[in-house]
Amino acid sequence: MIKMIRAENLKxxxxxxxxxxxxxxxxxxxxxxxxxxxxxxxxTTTIRIxxxxxxxxxxxxxxxxxxxxENPTAVLENIGVLPENNALYERLTGRExxxxxxxAYNIPREEANRRINExxxxxxxxxxxxxxxxxxxxxxxxxxxxxxxxxxxxKVLLLDEPTSGLSPEIAIRVRDLIKKxxxxxxxxxxxxxxxxxxxxxLCDRVAVxxxxxxxxxxxxxxxxxxxxxxxxxxxxISEPMINALxxxxxxxxxxxxxxxxxxxxxxxxxVPEVIKILVLEGAEILSVEPERKSLxxxxxxxxxxx
Amino acid sequence: xxxxxxILEAIIWKEWKDSFRNKRIIAPxxxxxxxxxxxxxxxxxxxxLLSPEEIPPFAGQLPENFDNILLMAIFGMFKYILxxxxxxxxxxxxxxxxxxxxxxxxxxxxxESLLLIPATDRELLLAxxxxxxIPAIIIGWLGNFVYLxxxxxxxxxxxxxxxxxxxxxxxxxFLLGPLMTFLTIEVIVLVSSIASGIREAEQYSGIVLMPxxxxxxxxxxxxxILGLLEVVLLTAITGLLDAxxxxxxxxxxNREKLVLRLxx
Numbered sequence: 001m002i003k004m005i006r007a008e009n010l011k012x013x014x015x016x017x018x019x020x021x022x023x024x025x026x027x028x029x030x031x032x033x034x035x036x037x038x039x040x041x042x043x044t045t046t047i048r049i050x051x052x053x054x055x056x057x058x059x060x061x062x063x064x065x066x067x068x069x070e071n072p073t074a075v076l077e078n079i080g081v082l083p084e085n086n087a088l089y090e091r092l093t094g095r096e097x098x099x100x101x102x103x104a105y106n107i108p109r110e111e112a113n114r115r116i117n118e119x120x121x122x123x124x125x126x127x128x129x130x131x132x133x134x135x136x137x138x139x140x141x142x143x144x145x146x147x148x149x150x151x152x153x154x155k156v157l158l159l160d161e162p163t164s165g166l167s168p169e170i171a172i173r174v175r176d177l178i179k180k181x182x183x184x185x186x187x188x189x190x191x192x193x194x195x196x197x198x199x200x201x202l203c204d205r206v207a208v209x210x211x212x213x214x215x216x217x218x219x220x221x222x223x224x225x226x227x228x229x230x231x232x233x234x235x236x237i238s239e240p241m242i243n244a245l246x247x248x249x250x251x252x253x254x255x256x257x258x259x260x261x262x263x264x265x266x267x268x269x270x271v272p273e274v275i276k277i278l279v280l281e282g283a284e285i286l287s288v289e290p291e292r293k294s295l296x297x298x299x300x301x302x303x304x305x306x
Numbered sequence: 307x308x309x310x311x312x313i314l315e316a317i318i319w320k321e322w323k324d325s326f327r328n329k330r331i332i333a334p335x336x337x338x339x340x341x342x343x344x345x346x347x348x349x350x351x352x353x354x355l356l357s358p359e360e361i362p363p364f365a366g367q368l369p370e371n372f373d374n375i376l377l378m379a380i381f382g383m384f385k386y387i388l389x390x391x392x393x394x395x396x397x398x399x400x401x402x403x404x405x406x407x408x409x410x411x412x413x414x415x416x417x418e419s420l421l422l423i424p425a426t427d428r429e430l431l432l433a434x435x436x437x438x439x440i441p442a443i444i445i446g447w448l449g450n451f452v453y454l455x456x457x458x459x460x461x462x463x464x465x466x467x468x469x470x471x472x473x474x475x476x477x478x479x480f481l482l483g484p485l486m487t488f489l490t491i492e493v494i495v496l497v498s499s500i501a502s503g504i505r506e507a508e509q510y511s512g513i514v515l516m517p518x519x520x521x522x523x524x525x526x527x528x529x530x531i532l533g534l535l536e537v538v539l540l541t542a543i544t545g546l547l548d549a550x551x552x553x554x555x556x557x558x559x560n561r562e563k564l565v566l567r568l569x570x
Contacts, residue, residue, distance in 0.1 A: 100316055
Protein backbone atom coordinates (compact mmCIF):
# COMPACT_ATOMS: atom_id res chain seq x y z
CA MET A 1 0.00 0.00 0.00
CA ILE A 2 1.37 3.43 -0.99
CA LYS A 3 2.12 5.80 1.88
CA MET A 4 0.57 9.19 1.12
CA ILE A 5 1.80 10.96 4.26
CA ARG A 6 4.95 10.20 6.18
CA ALA A 7 6.13 12.10 9.24
CA GLU A 8 9.34 11.13 10.95
CA ASN A 9 10.38 12.45 14.33
CA LEU A 10 8.90 15.93 13.77
CA LYS A 11 9.82 18.49 16.39
CA UNK A 12 8.70 22.09 16.62
CA UNK A 13 9.16 24.61 19.41
CA UNK A 14 7.47 28.01 19.69
CA UNK A 15 9.49 30.05 22.17
CA UNK A 16 9.20 28.02 25.37
CA UNK A 17 6.45 25.68 24.15
CA UNK A 18 7.41 22.34 22.63
CA UNK A 19 4.46 22.04 20.23
CA UNK A 20 5.68 18.79 18.63
CA UNK A 21 8.06 16.46 20.37
CA UNK A 22 9.11 13.72 17.97
CA UNK A 23 5.96 12.90 16.02
CA UNK A 24 6.09 9.93 13.64
CA UNK A 25 3.27 8.34 11.66
CA UNK A 26 2.29 7.15 8.21
CA UNK A 27 -1.01 7.42 6.36
CA UNK A 28 -1.83 4.91 3.63
CA UNK A 29 -3.50 5.68 0.33
CA UNK A 30 -7.30 5.94 0.59
CA UNK A 31 -7.26 5.91 4.36
CA UNK A 32 -9.13 8.31 6.66
CA UNK A 33 -6.62 8.95 9.41
CA UNK A 34 -7.88 10.61 12.57
CA UNK A 35 -5.58 12.85 14.54
CA UNK A 36 -7.19 12.98 17.91
CA UNK A 37 -6.20 15.26 20.75
CA UNK A 38 -7.30 18.10 22.98
CA UNK A 39 -6.77 21.77 22.08
CA UNK A 40 -3.09 22.69 22.12
CA UNK A 41 -1.95 19.09 21.62
CA UNK A 42 -0.09 19.91 18.37
CA UNK A 43 -2.71 18.99 15.76
CA THR A 44 -2.71 22.32 13.87
CA THR A 45 1.09 22.53 14.02
CA THR A 46 1.32 19.09 12.37
CA ILE A 47 -1.11 20.14 9.60
CA ARG A 48 0.81 23.36 9.03
CA ILE A 49 4.07 21.44 8.69
CA UNK A 50 2.48 18.96 6.27
CA UNK A 51 1.09 21.86 4.21
CA UNK A 52 4.43 23.70 4.13
CA UNK A 53 3.17 26.71 6.06
CA UNK A 54 5.73 26.24 8.80
CA UNK A 55 9.02 24.37 8.93
CA UNK A 56 9.84 21.78 11.58
CA UNK A 57 12.88 22.37 13.77
CA UNK A 58 13.76 18.72 13.29
CA UNK A 59 12.46 15.70 11.42
CA UNK A 60 11.14 14.88 8.01
CA UNK A 61 7.72 15.20 6.37
CA UNK A 62 6.61 13.78 3.06
CA UNK A 63 3.24 14.10 1.33
CA UNK A 64 2.40 12.18 -1.88
CA UNK A 65 6.01 11.06 -1.93
CA UNK A 66 7.25 14.70 -2.05
CA UNK A 67 9.57 16.17 0.56
CA UNK A 68 7.54 19.04 2.08
CA UNK A 69 10.51 21.22 3.02
CA GLU A 70 12.30 20.80 -0.31
CA ASN A 71 9.36 21.20 -2.66
CA PRO A 72 6.49 23.01 -0.93
CA THR A 73 4.80 24.19 -4.16
CA ALA A 74 4.57 20.64 -5.54
CA VAL A 75 3.07 19.48 -2.24
CA LEU A 76 0.50 22.28 -2.32
CA GLU A 77 -0.53 21.24 -5.83
CA ASN A 78 -1.39 17.76 -4.57
CA ILE A 79 -3.16 18.53 -1.32
CA GLY A 80 -6.32 20.28 -0.21
CA VAL A 81 -6.24 21.93 3.20
CA LEU A 82 -9.17 23.02 5.31
CA PRO A 83 -7.73 25.40 7.90
CA GLU A 84 -9.23 25.66 11.38
CA ASN A 85 -10.92 28.95 10.48
CA ASN A 86 -12.48 28.57 7.03
CA ALA A 87 -10.46 31.57 5.68
CA LEU A 88 -12.97 32.56 2.99
CA TYR A 89 -13.20 35.95 1.30
CA GLU A 90 -16.40 37.44 2.69
CA ARG A 91 -16.93 40.17 0.07
CA LEU A 92 -16.67 37.62 -2.74
CA THR A 93 -19.61 35.34 -3.54
CA GLY A 94 -19.36 31.63 -2.89
CA ARG A 95 -18.83 30.99 -6.59
CA GLU A 96 -16.16 33.71 -6.85
CA UNK A 97 -14.25 32.20 -3.94
CA UNK A 98 -14.19 28.92 -5.85
CA UNK A 99 -13.28 30.56 -9.17
CA UNK A 100 -10.26 32.15 -7.49
CA UNK A 101 -8.96 28.78 -6.34
CA UNK A 102 -9.79 27.15 -9.70
CA UNK A 103 -7.72 29.85 -11.42
CA ALA A 104 -4.87 29.45 -8.94
CA TYR A 105 -4.79 25.70 -9.65
CA ASN A 106 -4.92 26.37 -13.39
CA ILE A 107 -8.13 24.40 -13.97
CA PRO A 108 -9.45 25.23 -17.48
CA ARG A 109 -12.48 27.53 -17.30
CA GLU A 110 -15.08 25.09 -18.66
CA GLU A 111 -13.91 22.24 -16.50
CA ALA A 112 -13.78 24.57 -13.48
CA ASN A 113 -17.38 25.72 -14.05
CA ARG A 114 -18.57 22.14 -14.42
CA ARG A 115 -16.72 21.03 -11.31
CA ILE A 116 -17.89 24.05 -9.26
CA ASN A 117 -21.53 23.44 -10.19
CA GLU A 118 -21.23 19.73 -9.45
CA UNK A 119 -19.69 20.34 -6.02
CA UNK A 120 -22.09 23.18 -5.14
CA UNK A 121 -24.94 20.77 -5.85
CA UNK A 122 -23.32 17.94 -3.90
CA UNK A 123 -22.81 20.17 -0.86
CA UNK A 124 -26.27 21.77 -1.14
CA UNK A 125 -25.06 25.31 -1.85
CA UNK A 126 -26.16 25.77 -5.45
CA UNK A 127 -29.00 28.19 -4.63
CA UNK A 128 -26.76 30.47 -2.56
CA UNK A 129 -23.67 30.29 -4.78
CA UNK A 130 -23.98 33.87 -6.00
CA UNK A 131 -24.49 35.47 -2.58
CA UNK A 132 -21.56 37.12 -0.80
CA UNK A 133 -19.96 34.72 1.66
CA UNK A 134 -20.42 37.32 4.41
CA UNK A 135 -24.12 36.47 4.31
CA UNK A 136 -23.57 32.71 4.78
CA UNK A 137 -24.22 30.83 8.02
CA UNK A 138 -21.30 29.10 9.75
CA UNK A 139 -22.36 25.70 8.38
CA UNK A 140 -22.62 27.05 4.83
CA UNK A 141 -19.17 28.62 5.10
CA UNK A 142 -17.73 25.33 6.28
CA UNK A 143 -19.33 23.48 3.37
CA UNK A 144 -17.98 26.07 0.93
CA UNK A 145 -14.53 25.75 2.48
CA UNK A 146 -14.75 21.99 1.96
CA UNK A 147 -15.62 22.51 -1.71
CA UNK A 148 -12.61 24.79 -2.05
CA UNK A 149 -10.48 22.09 -0.43
CA UNK A 150 -11.43 19.39 -2.96
CA UNK A 151 -11.97 21.56 -6.04
CA UNK A 152 -8.66 20.70 -7.73
CA UNK A 153 -9.05 16.94 -7.06
CA UNK A 154 -6.20 16.69 -4.56
CA LYS A 155 -4.81 13.30 -3.63
CA VAL A 156 -4.61 14.17 0.06
CA LEU A 157 -6.95 16.24 2.23
CA LEU A 158 -5.75 17.79 5.47
CA LEU A 159 -8.82 18.77 7.47
CA ASP A 160 -8.27 20.76 10.66
CA GLU A 161 -11.23 20.42 13.02
CA PRO A 162 -13.82 20.43 10.19
CA THR A 163 -16.83 20.40 12.52
CA SER A 164 -15.47 22.65 15.25
CA GLY A 165 -17.91 25.37 16.28
CA LEU A 166 -20.78 23.92 14.25
CA SER A 167 -24.16 23.08 15.74
CA PRO A 168 -24.64 19.30 16.29
CA GLU A 169 -27.00 18.84 13.33
CA ILE A 170 -24.71 20.74 10.95
CA ALA A 171 -21.68 18.86 12.32
CA ILE A 172 -23.42 15.55 11.53
CA ARG A 173 -24.15 16.79 8.00
CA VAL A 174 -20.55 17.89 7.45
CA ARG A 175 -19.34 14.51 8.78
CA ASP A 176 -21.65 12.68 6.35
CA LEU A 177 -20.34 14.83 3.53
CA ILE A 178 -16.73 14.03 4.42
CA LYS A 179 -17.55 10.32 4.43
CA LYS A 180 -19.32 10.56 1.07
CA UNK A 181 -16.52 12.71 -0.28
CA UNK A 182 -13.90 10.13 0.67
CA UNK A 183 -15.85 7.52 -1.30
CA UNK A 184 -16.68 9.79 -4.24
CA UNK A 185 -13.29 11.46 -4.71
CA UNK A 186 -11.07 8.55 -3.70
CA UNK A 187 -8.78 10.65 -1.54
CA UNK A 188 -6.61 10.11 1.51
CA UNK A 189 -7.88 12.15 4.45
CA UNK A 190 -5.92 13.38 7.44
CA UNK A 191 -8.56 14.56 9.88
CA UNK A 192 -7.61 16.49 12.97
CA UNK A 193 -10.30 16.51 15.63
CA UNK A 194 -10.93 16.58 19.34
CA UNK A 195 -14.27 14.90 18.78
CA UNK A 196 -14.10 11.20 19.64
CA UNK A 197 -17.41 10.42 18.06
CA UNK A 198 -16.23 11.99 14.82
CA UNK A 199 -13.01 9.97 14.87
CA UNK A 200 -14.90 6.78 15.65
CA UNK A 201 -17.46 7.28 12.88
CA LEU A 202 -15.13 8.48 10.13
CA CYS A 203 -11.66 7.12 10.64
CA ASP A 204 -9.99 3.89 9.57
CA ARG A 205 -7.17 4.57 12.02
CA VAL A 206 -6.59 7.15 14.70
CA ALA A 207 -3.54 8.56 16.43
CA VAL A 208 -3.96 10.09 19.88
CA UNK A 209 -1.73 13.14 20.28
CA UNK A 210 -1.14 14.91 23.56
CA UNK A 211 1.45 17.55 24.50
CA UNK A 212 3.20 17.16 21.16
CA UNK A 213 3.59 13.39 21.42
CA UNK A 214 1.66 10.56 19.78
CA UNK A 215 0.48 8.28 22.56
CA UNK A 216 -1.06 5.50 20.47
CA UNK A 217 -2.03 4.66 16.91
CA UNK A 218 -4.52 2.06 15.75
CA UNK A 219 -7.88 1.43 14.20
CA UNK A 220 -10.84 2.40 16.42
CA UNK A 221 -12.40 -1.05 15.91
CA UNK A 222 -9.20 -2.88 16.96
CA UNK A 223 -8.74 -0.57 19.92
CA UNK A 224 -12.30 -1.11 21.00
CA UNK A 225 -11.87 -4.90 21.03
CA UNK A 226 -9.85 -4.48 24.20
CA UNK A 227 -11.97 -5.53 27.16
CA UNK A 228 -12.62 -2.88 29.78
CA UNK A 229 -14.18 -5.28 32.30
CA UNK A 230 -16.40 -8.33 32.50
CA UNK A 231 -19.88 -7.95 33.93
CA UNK A 232 -20.98 -11.01 35.90
CA UNK A 233 -24.62 -10.99 37.02
CA UNK A 234 -25.57 -13.36 39.88
CA UNK A 235 -28.88 -14.17 41.58
CA UNK A 236 -27.33 -12.83 44.80
CA ILE A 237 -23.81 -11.91 45.89
CA SER A 238 -22.77 -13.36 49.24
CA GLU A 239 -19.96 -12.54 51.66
CA PRO A 240 -18.08 -15.88 51.12
CA MET A 241 -18.03 -15.24 47.36
CA ILE A 242 -16.39 -11.82 47.91
CA ASN A 243 -13.88 -13.30 50.35
CA ALA A 244 -13.01 -16.11 47.94
CA LEU A 245 -12.30 -13.63 45.13
CA UNK A 246 -10.21 -11.47 47.47
CA UNK A 247 -8.19 -14.53 48.56
CA UNK A 248 -7.24 -15.20 44.96
CA UNK A 249 -6.21 -11.50 44.56
CA UNK A 250 -8.73 -10.92 41.82
CA UNK A 251 -9.52 -7.29 41.01
CA UNK A 252 -13.23 -6.56 41.01
CA UNK A 253 -15.94 -4.07 41.98
CA UNK A 254 -19.40 -4.77 43.29
CA UNK A 255 -22.28 -2.91 41.72
CA UNK A 256 -25.56 -3.37 43.57
CA UNK A 257 -26.64 -6.79 44.94
CA UNK A 258 -26.28 -8.73 41.72
CA UNK A 259 -23.39 -7.44 39.66
CA UNK A 260 -19.65 -7.98 39.82
CA UNK A 261 -17.44 -5.91 37.54
CA UNK A 262 -14.31 -7.89 36.90
CA UNK A 263 -11.04 -6.33 35.79
CA UNK A 264 -9.27 -8.82 33.56
CA UNK A 265 -6.09 -8.87 31.58
CA UNK A 266 -6.46 -12.32 30.07
CA UNK A 267 -10.11 -13.02 29.37
CA UNK A 268 -9.87 -16.71 28.42
CA UNK A 269 -7.74 -17.60 31.44
CA UNK A 270 -9.12 -15.37 34.19
CA VAL A 271 -12.87 -15.48 33.55
CA PRO A 272 -13.33 -19.30 33.76
CA GLU A 273 -11.27 -19.28 36.96
CA VAL A 274 -13.51 -16.62 38.54
CA ILE A 275 -16.66 -18.46 37.46
CA LYS A 276 -15.32 -21.65 39.04
CA ILE A 277 -14.68 -19.83 42.35
CA LEU A 278 -18.14 -18.28 42.36
CA VAL A 279 -19.89 -21.59 41.51
CA LEU A 280 -17.97 -23.34 44.30
CA GLU A 281 -19.29 -20.69 46.71
CA GLY A 282 -22.83 -21.47 45.56
CA ALA A 283 -23.38 -18.63 43.11
CA GLU A 284 -26.21 -18.82 40.62
CA ILE A 285 -24.79 -17.09 37.53
CA LEU A 286 -27.31 -15.27 35.37
CA SER A 287 -24.98 -13.86 32.73
CA VAL A 288 -21.32 -13.17 31.86
CA GLU A 289 -20.69 -10.29 29.45
CA PRO A 290 -17.44 -8.65 28.49
CA GLU A 291 -17.71 -4.85 28.25
CA ARG A 292 -15.37 -3.53 25.60
CA LYS A 293 -13.49 -0.26 25.87
CA SER A 294 -14.86 2.66 23.93
CA LEU A 295 -12.57 5.04 22.08
CA UNK A 296 -13.30 7.48 24.88
CA UNK A 297 -11.91 5.04 27.50
CA UNK A 298 -8.79 4.42 25.41
CA UNK A 299 -8.30 8.14 24.79
CA UNK A 300 -8.71 9.06 28.44
CA UNK A 301 -6.42 6.22 29.58
CA UNK A 302 -3.74 7.38 27.15
CA UNK A 303 -3.99 11.00 28.22
CA UNK A 304 -4.11 10.19 31.96
CA UNK A 305 -1.09 7.95 31.56
CA UNK A 306 0.97 10.89 30.26
CA UNK B 307 12.47 31.15 -11.12
CA UNK B 308 9.67 31.26 -13.67
CA UNK B 309 6.64 33.33 -12.76
CA UNK B 310 3.45 31.46 -13.63
CA UNK B 311 0.84 33.59 -15.40
CA UNK B 312 -2.20 31.75 -14.02
CA ILE B 313 -1.08 32.32 -10.42
CA LEU B 314 -0.51 36.05 -11.01
CA GLU B 315 -3.85 36.37 -12.83
CA ALA B 316 -5.74 34.50 -10.13
CA ILE B 317 -4.41 36.64 -7.28
CA ILE B 318 -4.88 39.92 -9.19
CA TRP B 319 -8.45 38.88 -10.13
CA LYS B 320 -9.26 38.07 -6.51
CA GLU B 321 -7.65 41.26 -5.20
CA TRP B 322 -9.61 43.49 -7.56
CA LYS B 323 -12.91 41.71 -6.89
CA ASP B 324 -12.34 42.08 -3.16
CA SER B 325 -10.89 45.61 -3.03
CA PHE B 326 -13.29 47.33 -5.41
CA ARG B 327 -16.26 46.12 -3.37
CA ASN B 328 -14.78 47.66 -0.25
CA LYS B 329 -16.35 51.09 0.20
CA ARG B 330 -13.66 52.00 2.76
CA ILE B 331 -11.10 51.83 -0.05
CA ILE B 332 -13.07 53.18 -2.98
CA ALA B 333 -14.81 56.19 -1.37
CA PRO B 334 -11.64 57.98 -0.13
CA UNK B 335 -9.81 57.25 -3.41
CA UNK B 336 -12.57 58.85 -5.55
CA UNK B 337 -12.90 61.81 -3.16
CA UNK B 338 -9.13 62.34 -3.07
CA UNK B 339 -8.81 62.29 -6.87
CA UNK B 340 -11.61 64.84 -7.34
CA UNK B 341 -10.18 67.09 -4.61
CA UNK B 342 -6.54 66.98 -5.77
CA UNK B 343 -7.10 67.06 -9.53
CA UNK B 344 -10.11 69.38 -9.80
CA UNK B 345 -11.17 71.20 -6.64
CA UNK B 346 -7.76 72.26 -5.26
CA UNK B 347 -6.37 73.59 -8.60
CA UNK B 348 -9.49 75.69 -9.18
CA UNK B 349 -9.46 76.85 -5.58
CA UNK B 350 -5.75 77.80 -5.75
CA UNK B 351 -6.44 79.71 -8.96
CA UNK B 352 -9.19 81.73 -7.29
CA UNK B 353 -7.01 82.43 -4.22
CA UNK B 354 -4.14 83.67 -6.44
CA LEU B 355 -6.47 85.93 -8.41
CA LEU B 356 -7.91 87.37 -5.20
CA SER B 357 -4.66 87.90 -3.30
CA PRO B 358 -1.47 87.51 -5.40
CA GLU B 359 0.63 89.20 -2.69
CA GLU B 360 0.11 86.13 -0.48
CA ILE B 361 1.80 83.90 -3.02
CA PRO B 362 5.30 82.61 -2.18
CA PRO B 363 8.34 84.46 -3.54
CA PHE B 364 9.12 82.40 -6.63
CA ALA B 365 10.80 85.35 -8.34
CA GLY B 366 14.36 84.08 -8.19
CA GLN B 367 13.52 80.71 -9.69
CA LEU B 368 11.17 81.56 -12.52
CA PRO B 369 11.91 82.60 -16.13
CA GLU B 370 13.56 86.02 -16.37
CA ASN B 371 10.85 87.61 -18.47
CA PHE B 372 8.37 87.20 -15.62
CA ASP B 373 7.79 90.64 -14.17
CA ASN B 374 4.14 90.23 -13.37
CA ILE B 375 3.77 88.76 -9.86
CA LEU B 376 0.33 87.36 -10.64
CA LEU B 377 1.56 85.50 -13.69
CA MET B 378 4.56 84.35 -11.72
CA ALA B 379 2.40 82.95 -8.96
CA ILE B 380 0.09 81.09 -11.34
CA PHE B 381 2.99 79.75 -13.37
CA GLY B 382 4.90 78.51 -10.30
CA MET B 383 1.87 76.97 -8.71
CA PHE B 384 0.48 75.13 -11.75
CA LYS B 385 3.68 74.15 -13.48
CA TYR B 386 5.79 73.07 -10.51
CA ILE B 387 3.93 72.72 -7.24
CA LEU B 388 0.58 71.15 -8.07
CA UNK B 389 1.99 68.40 -10.35
CA UNK B 390 4.13 67.33 -7.40
CA UNK B 391 1.04 67.43 -5.20
CA UNK B 392 -0.76 65.17 -7.69
CA UNK B 393 1.82 62.46 -6.98
CA UNK B 394 -0.12 61.93 -3.79
CA UNK B 395 -3.08 60.46 -5.74
CA UNK B 396 -1.45 57.16 -6.80
CA UNK B 397 0.55 57.00 -3.58
CA UNK B 398 -2.45 57.38 -1.27
CA UNK B 399 -4.49 55.01 -3.49
CA UNK B 400 -1.69 52.44 -3.21
CA UNK B 401 -1.50 52.98 0.56
CA UNK B 402 -5.20 52.42 0.91
CA UNK B 403 -5.24 49.28 -1.26
CA UNK B 404 -2.02 47.88 0.17
CA UNK B 405 -2.92 48.15 3.85
CA UNK B 406 -6.16 46.27 3.17
CA UNK B 407 -4.41 43.82 0.88
CA UNK B 408 -1.66 42.71 3.24
CA UNK B 409 -2.65 43.64 6.80
CA UNK B 410 -6.32 43.14 5.85
CA UNK B 411 -5.70 39.51 4.89
CA UNK B 412 -4.09 39.00 8.26
CA UNK B 413 -6.93 40.72 10.07
CA UNK B 414 -9.64 38.71 8.29
CA UNK B 415 -7.51 35.55 8.64
CA UNK B 416 -7.75 34.79 4.91
CA UNK B 417 -3.96 34.86 4.60
CA GLU B 418 -3.78 31.16 5.51
CA SER B 419 -5.89 30.10 2.52
CA LEU B 420 -3.91 32.43 0.26
CA LEU B 421 -0.65 30.85 1.43
CA LEU B 422 -2.12 27.42 0.69
CA ILE B 423 -2.39 27.98 -3.05
CA PRO B 424 0.62 26.57 -4.90
CA ALA B 425 2.38 29.91 -5.36
CA THR B 426 5.97 30.80 -4.61
CA ASP B 427 6.77 33.74 -2.29
CA ARG B 428 7.86 35.78 -5.30
CA GLU B 429 4.62 35.09 -7.19
CA LEU B 430 2.54 36.03 -4.15
CA LEU B 431 4.41 39.27 -3.57
CA LEU B 432 4.48 40.27 -7.21
CA ALA B 433 0.81 39.48 -7.84
CA UNK B 434 -0.28 41.38 -4.76
CA UNK B 435 1.95 44.33 -5.66
CA UNK B 436 0.69 44.44 -9.25
CA UNK B 437 -2.91 44.24 -8.07
CA UNK B 438 -2.28 47.47 -6.15
CA UNK B 439 0.14 49.15 -8.56
CA ILE B 440 -2.00 48.92 -11.71
CA PRO B 441 -5.18 50.60 -10.37
CA ALA B 442 -3.15 53.14 -8.35
CA ILE B 443 -1.27 54.22 -11.47
CA ILE B 444 -4.42 54.33 -13.62
CA ILE B 445 -6.18 56.48 -11.00
CA GLY B 446 -3.08 58.68 -10.77
CA TRP B 447 -3.05 59.18 -14.55
CA LEU B 448 -6.77 59.84 -14.53
CA GLY B 449 -6.18 62.54 -11.90
CA ASN B 450 -3.43 64.06 -14.02
CA PHE B 451 -5.67 63.99 -17.08
CA VAL B 452 -8.35 65.94 -15.19
CA TYR B 453 -5.67 68.34 -13.93
CA LEU B 454 -4.37 68.86 -17.49
CA UNK B 455 -7.91 69.62 -18.63
CA UNK B 456 -8.20 72.25 -15.87
CA UNK B 457 -4.85 73.75 -16.91
CA UNK B 458 -5.71 73.72 -20.62
CA UNK B 459 -9.31 74.93 -20.32
CA UNK B 460 -9.08 77.37 -17.39
CA UNK B 461 -5.51 78.34 -16.47
CA UNK B 462 -3.53 78.64 -19.72
CA UNK B 463 -6.22 80.67 -21.56
CA UNK B 464 -6.35 83.01 -18.52
CA UNK B 465 -2.62 83.78 -18.58
CA UNK B 466 -1.98 83.08 -22.30
CA UNK B 467 1.13 80.97 -21.53
CA UNK B 468 1.81 77.34 -22.48
CA UNK B 469 2.71 75.48 -19.29
CA UNK B 470 1.99 71.78 -19.51
CA UNK B 471 2.83 69.13 -20.49
CA UNK B 472 6.58 69.52 -20.56
CA UNK B 473 9.42 67.01 -20.07
CA UNK B 474 9.52 67.48 -16.31
CA UNK B 475 5.80 66.84 -16.04
CA UNK B 476 6.01 63.75 -18.27
CA UNK B 477 8.82 62.37 -16.07
CA UNK B 478 6.79 63.10 -12.94
CA UNK B 479 3.65 61.42 -14.27
CA PHE B 480 5.15 58.44 -16.08
CA LEU B 481 8.31 57.70 -14.09
CA LEU B 482 8.52 59.38 -10.71
CA GLY B 483 4.85 58.73 -9.85
CA PRO B 484 4.93 55.00 -10.69
CA LEU B 485 8.28 54.54 -8.95
CA MET B 486 7.07 56.31 -5.80
CA THR B 487 3.87 54.27 -5.89
CA PHE B 488 5.87 51.07 -6.11
CA LEU B 489 8.04 52.27 -3.22
CA THR B 490 4.90 52.85 -1.17
CA ILE B 491 3.72 49.30 -1.86
CA GLU B 492 7.07 47.82 -0.88
CA VAL B 493 7.13 49.84 2.36
CA ILE B 494 3.65 48.58 3.20
CA VAL B 495 4.65 44.97 2.47
CA LEU B 496 7.43 45.43 5.01
CA VAL B 497 5.20 47.27 7.48
CA SER B 498 2.48 44.62 7.17
CA SER B 499 4.86 41.92 8.24
CA ILE B 500 5.17 43.63 11.62
CA ALA B 501 1.69 45.18 11.90
CA SER B 502 -1.09 43.00 13.21
CA GLY B 503 -3.98 44.86 11.60
CA ILE B 504 -5.12 47.49 9.12
CA ARG B 505 -5.07 50.42 11.56
CA GLU B 506 -1.53 49.64 12.71
CA ALA B 507 -0.32 49.25 9.11
CA GLU B 508 -1.91 52.59 8.18
CA GLN B 509 -0.16 54.31 11.06
CA TYR B 510 3.25 52.90 10.11
CA SER B 511 2.81 53.48 6.39
CA GLY B 512 1.99 57.17 6.90
CA ILE B 513 5.76 57.61 6.95
CA VAL B 514 5.80 57.15 3.14
CA LEU B 515 3.90 60.39 2.72
CA MET B 516 6.39 62.43 4.72
CA PRO B 517 8.98 63.12 1.94
CA UNK B 518 6.23 64.24 -0.48
CA UNK B 519 4.61 66.49 2.11
CA UNK B 520 8.01 67.97 3.01
CA UNK B 521 8.77 68.61 -0.69
CA UNK B 522 5.38 70.22 -1.14
CA UNK B 523 5.82 72.41 1.95
CA UNK B 524 9.30 73.51 0.87
CA UNK B 525 8.03 74.44 -2.59
CA UNK B 526 4.91 76.24 -1.45
CA UNK B 527 6.93 78.26 1.08
CA UNK B 528 9.05 79.40 -1.87
CA UNK B 529 12.34 78.19 -0.42
CA UNK B 530 13.06 75.90 -3.31
CA ILE B 531 11.44 74.69 -6.52
CA LEU B 532 12.15 71.31 -8.04
CA GLY B 533 13.33 71.76 -11.59
CA LEU B 534 13.98 69.15 -14.27
CA LEU B 535 17.39 68.16 -12.88
CA GLU B 536 16.08 67.70 -9.34
CA VAL B 537 13.13 65.63 -10.63
CA VAL B 538 15.45 63.39 -12.67
CA LEU B 539 17.68 62.92 -9.61
CA LEU B 540 14.70 62.18 -7.41
CA THR B 541 13.43 59.65 -9.96
CA ALA B 542 16.79 57.88 -10.03
CA ILE B 543 16.99 57.74 -6.23
CA THR B 544 13.42 56.41 -6.01
CA GLY B 545 14.23 53.76 -8.61
CA LEU B 546 17.24 52.61 -6.58
CA LEU B 547 15.21 52.54 -3.39
CA ASP B 548 12.54 50.48 -5.20
CA ALA B 549 15.08 47.86 -6.23
CA UNK B 550 16.54 47.74 -2.72
CA UNK B 551 13.18 47.44 -0.99
CA UNK B 552 11.98 44.80 -3.47
CA UNK B 553 14.93 42.64 -2.47
CA UNK B 554 14.40 43.33 1.24
CA UNK B 555 10.66 42.58 1.08
CA UNK B 556 11.39 39.23 -0.59
CA UNK B 557 13.86 38.40 2.17
CA UNK B 558 11.52 39.57 4.92
CA UNK B 559 8.47 37.71 3.57
CA ASN B 560 8.01 34.80 5.91
CA ARG B 561 5.01 32.45 5.66
CA GLU B 562 5.55 31.04 9.11
CA LYS B 563 5.53 34.46 10.79
CA LEU B 564 2.42 35.50 8.85
CA VAL B 565 0.54 32.36 9.87
CA LEU B 566 1.66 32.41 13.48
CA ARG B 567 0.70 36.07 13.85
CA LEU B 568 -2.90 35.05 13.13
CA UNK B 569 -3.01 33.53 16.58
CA UNK B 570 -1.96 36.73 18.36
